[in-house]
Amino acid sequence: MSHGDERDYRSEPGPRTEDPYSTIGGTRQTRTRLPGDDNDGYGRRPVRNTRSLAMVVGVVVLLIAAIALANLGGGEGKGPGTGGGKDSATAGTGPTAATGTKPVQGKNGTIAAGFAHDEQGAQSAAANYAVALGSAEMFDKAQRDAILQTVYDPTVVTSLQADMAQAYSPQFLANVGLNEDGSTPGGMTFVSRTVPVGTKVTAQGENSATVEVWCTGLVGMAGEGSTNPVTGTWFTITQQLKWIENDWKIESSAQTEGPTPVNGDNRASSADDIAGAVEGYGGFTYAR
Numbered sequence: 001m002s003h004g005d006e007r008d009y010r011s012e013p014g015p016r017t018e019d020p021y022s023t024i025g026g027t028r029q030t031r032t033r034l035p036g037d038d039n040d041g042y043g044r045r046p047v048r049n050t051r052s053l054a055m056v057v058g059v060v061v062l063l064i065a066a067i068a069l070a071n072l073g074g075g076e077g078k079g080p081g082t083g084g085g086k087d088s089a090t091a092g093t094g095p096t097a098a099t100g101t102k103p104v105q106g107k108n109g110t111i112a113a114g115f116a117h118d119e120q121g122a123q124s125a126a127a128n129y130a131v132a133l134g135s136a137e138m139f140d141k142a143q144r145d146a147i148l149q150t151v152y153d154p155t156v157v158t159s160l161q162a163d164m165a166q167a168y169s170p171q172f173l174a175n176v177g178l179n180e181d182g183s184t185p186g187g188m189t190f191v192s193r194t195v196p197v198g199t200k201v202t203a204q205g206e207n208s209a210t211v212e213v214w215c216t217g218l219v220g221m222a223g224e225g226s227t228n229p230v231t232g233t234w235f236t237i238t239q240q241l242k243w244i245e246n247d248w249k250i251e252s253s254a255q256t257e258g259p260t261p262v263n264g265d266n267r268a269s270s271a272d273d274i275a276g277a278v279e280g281y282g283g284f285t286y287a288r
Contacts, residue, residue: 125248126241193217198213
């Protein structure tokens with residue numbers, strides 16, 4: 001995704017700040033050592049025999065082939081944004097299975113557009129809109145207004161822009177480490193990125209849909225002396241979508257905390273590593 005991939009989310013460590021768009025607060029997670037470690041007691045893992053290795057490689061090859069066939073199949077006669085058809089209605093009976101419908105190709109500015117007028121298109125729209133609304137661009141007024149105009153029902157945009165202007169106040173921006181105008185202090189890299197993990201339609205009408213987007217997010221300031229280090233969190237965004245002018249638009253949205261997995265034992269990277277990753281790795285356009 002080329003437009004923002006972020007949101008303002010927090011979890012310990014690091015100071016808490018008020019979020020105008022979320023009620024998420026930091027919580028301390030308990031780490032649990034799970035059984036199943038297959039080392040020999042001295043930090044060494046047993047050597048797998050040749051037959052086991054061959055079986056593993058074979059399974060991986062089969063999985064790659066199956067995914068490739070699923071992505072190639074079912075796309076005939078359906079261009080980007082058209083959706084529909086028997087294949088798209090029946091494909092992907094599992095929550096993470098490939099649907100076979102080609103991903104959206106259109107763009108409205110830098111945000112994906114032209115989603116299919118079906119359940120699958122609503123999920124794609126909700127995922128991409130969650131990314132845009134959680135981006136670092138939301139902390140700049142001009143860019144924020146443009147995002148809201150792109151993803152929301154035109155009838156609610158004006159009042160929403162006014163509400164957001166109050167929420168993203170100079171005090172709030174200062175609390176997250178930004179300058180009062182939303183710019184980033186010199187020598188720092190501001191991080192606000194949202195990554196959808198999955199989507200679920202909870203209600204569907206001919207021209208309306210309610211979609212839940214389960215996400216993980218990063219937020220904070222990377223740089224020497226930062227008092228707001230980049231932290232991660234988990235949350236679910238619920239979007240009420242409406243079919244307007246041949247595309248899905250948001251009527252309203254809400255956010256709740258979790259589901260949150262157990263924290264891993266990964267060593268935290270340096271501020272320079274985080275800043276380099278944010279600048280070097282772009283986001284995605286999401287399609288269900």
